[in-house]
Amino acid sequence: MDNVIGVSGSKIAYFSMEIGLKNEMPTYSGGLGILAGDTIKASADLGLPLIGVTLLNKKGYFMQKLDDAGRQTEHQHDWTPSNYMQLLPYKVTVKIQGRDVRIQAWIYNHFSLTDKKVPVIFLDTDIEENNPEDRRITYSLYGGDRKYRLKQEIVLGIGGVRMLNSLGCSINKYHMNEGHSSLLATELLRQNNMDALYVKDHCVFTTHTPIESGHDTFPYDIVLELMNDCVDLEKLKKYGGQHELNMTLLGLNLSNHINGVAKRHREISEKMFPGYKFNAITNGIHSYTWVCPYFRELYDKYLPGWANEPELLVRVRSIPDNEIWDAHQLAKKDLLDYVNSKCGTNMDPDVLTIGFARRITEYKRPTFIFSELKRLRKVNEAGKIQLIFAGKAHPRDIQGKQFIERIFQYKEELKGEIEIAYLENYGMDLAMKIVPGVDIWLNNPKTPLEASGTSGMKAAHNGVVNFSVLDGWWLEGCVEGVTGYAIGPMPHVNKSPEEIEMIELDDLYNKLEYIMIPKYYHRKDEWMCLMNNSIEMIAYYFNSHRMMHRYVTEAYL
Template structure:
């Protein structure tokens, strides 16, 4: 029977709102994990025929293109793009009130189509409309650009403008799903449409939080709120549901949603501690299996596990595929990555060396440089068996500490130039991510606990038989079986250590496991490494995919 929820939802749509959505490199409307997850959500909804419509901003000038000089100093260039080359401009226009101005909004329509016949329409909101002031025309220019006034304008356009645009386009909406708090002002619009009855609005709203730290939740001073939203009654509603001192978008969404979830089991517990008194469920993230599986493994799975792309649970039967064919698929993916590295750099990396990958947003808590903390111990690991390291990632333009991490990696590259091959690849994007998660041998993740809400790059790696080596945080707590699906780094969950004690424990564990377990196994006990490759696919990828995630959203939140 076809896996479809279309009939169950009686033709109504789930409206999925996200500030960023990552669909493809040519549409630079994503900054990182949140947007890429949104893209995977949409792809799975399309595959499963879930009646979703997505709403986001057009981000005419993108996030940014990263350039790095010889010292690793990052500069940013705009990524201007023309939506008319890929999308259809809709005739309908709506407006929102910002200060005393009516700001016009137009929409671009893009269809995310599936080979299953499913299709999710995506509505890109755009204020670059004739009749708007130059300032207002720029509201939808930069993803996460500017200071608080710019961000709040964007959130007014996304939340309030998004609801109005869906109505203008004729969509009948059953539920509104807020992917993070950026779109929470949609609940303000729904209150106005439902007699200011919070019970009715709660029945319509779903809120997914991705932020495990207090500072990560958007908060706006009421002086700014009152300047941009001049209606006193509306501001009173924001104070009532969004906090008396400052307008907290996440709190507003929490108070006006009947279903709230974190993105892993641990994250839901952490969020419940951040917001005591609220019921916060857990739906663990997943990744779109077909998108993040290399062409070499796709061909293999198509041959031995037909139907796997729309039923990733079939990956549990990986044991039926001969080891030599699995190794060949991995080898080809690794060769493609190493060739790309050597084309971009003068690193001269080779195919035989154990290759370790680290790629994600460059920010302090993700600790890209943890593995480089003790170079003598790293040299010792390399003498035990050669290793090579590939880094990539962007630092937010205002994150000076994140930019320093990149410079620190470049400094280490120079220090170890004739000993260990290390590269940092410029301008990390979805295409490079796909090559990295499939082409390395070992995927490294070293966040400070408990700041990793989920993380999804390790799930992508697992789809390609790449073994995870990670701090026990986020999704890895659920995917980890020591020595079976990969390895943990540092203290176990029940251990409560000081920050410095935890760091020392992590460093010891990281270097010791590389030296005594991982490197010897890779070079000397390939049969054991094959088991880890198989288990990564059959015990991790089969579960940590967005098809499973979306079925959970349907049964727990959408119905």
């Protein structure tokens, strides 16, 4: 039966609430989904026996619209799955609120440059035999209330395992990418006579966030209302928590391999969940996907084979500096032309350009650079800067939306002094304009709340200089003044959060004014060295090929 989806032999089933594979397929919201997509792509490149399982999200995440004051409104992102994938002739059933909910599956085959394939199964409840409420379960990614979210996680976890069985797939390992899919472990328990040792031996669990709200929890009254016909409550409490169902705890208790996504994140995770021993497999990005066309052309010319062996980027010194600079300037021109046409700005390709693009929420501190306008103006007097922002705030994140409005206010306040642009509807295609096109990639979340972060890795692949707090992956990637610059002190410093923030602000302004601006404008050879080091010392290592080698040897075998 494996030939239905064109695969045979034992597989690794990779479950993720969101998987970002193409900009035109809005099946992702941000970093978690992009990482999942990069995992699929790297697995295809490496010929790994992986199969992805996720939700279809027929209405996408959302399309962001911003008015002249930066007020965000959300719009459905309707798309046509049949333009990209094939509907499979199999259906499975799960029980939700006592009703039979039918699930169908679409298949998308990702092919590598060498024509190796990884299939991805998209689960869909929008079927005529389901009632209207159940048809909407797979409409919107992260939409609705807690009941809606739990319904989605039932479809993903329980429905996903049943669909793989229906397709005849032989699964050796089930990899839960975050707690959204942890109910798959309860289905494996049910199918294997409640043998927890068997289930643990077949499950891998990766957690991605040190933010409490990032770990899904559900009151047991909601669990019973939705799952009364298909759950052993005492067993669920044993593995998922006594007082409420904690999906992370469920995954931790039913997996033999558990890991965080950076070394620092492992430490934080072990503090959040005392008694559990975490491994650390630092995230990476899919190099070929996230290198812009101008750098692809350079790497093809001087480093043949880099796309399938990104470790070859360590030889970047064989590329003449002037060609690297020219490639960057072409990417920068593309970005600034786009920004000027979209925002009516007057961005100058000769001006040092700083980029900040990610999900807009409080802990990421999107307005941090505006904390002291007097000092920011002083920075700009030392050498002109211009700022480009992008990012969506979650529809229910009122504070996140207010941050966007605040950036628009600063844009007006600094008009005529510092050019500032905010690009709406941040997604994969827009990221491929912004990330390679800026000179400095800024990242200043509150520590230790950045589990890993991957946007800075994408920047480094394109010779863009990272300027970030020492959290997540940057704690491993930063060699001060060599691969980029740190904002603030090392972790574990004995200071209050307020003191740390003041140190970070001083660092931000001082390093821009006294180190980075002078290098960019007056010591171009030193700036070129930073760009080369970014590729040689970061890109060669912080990629998804290295990440997947680690998963294979430490988690899958």
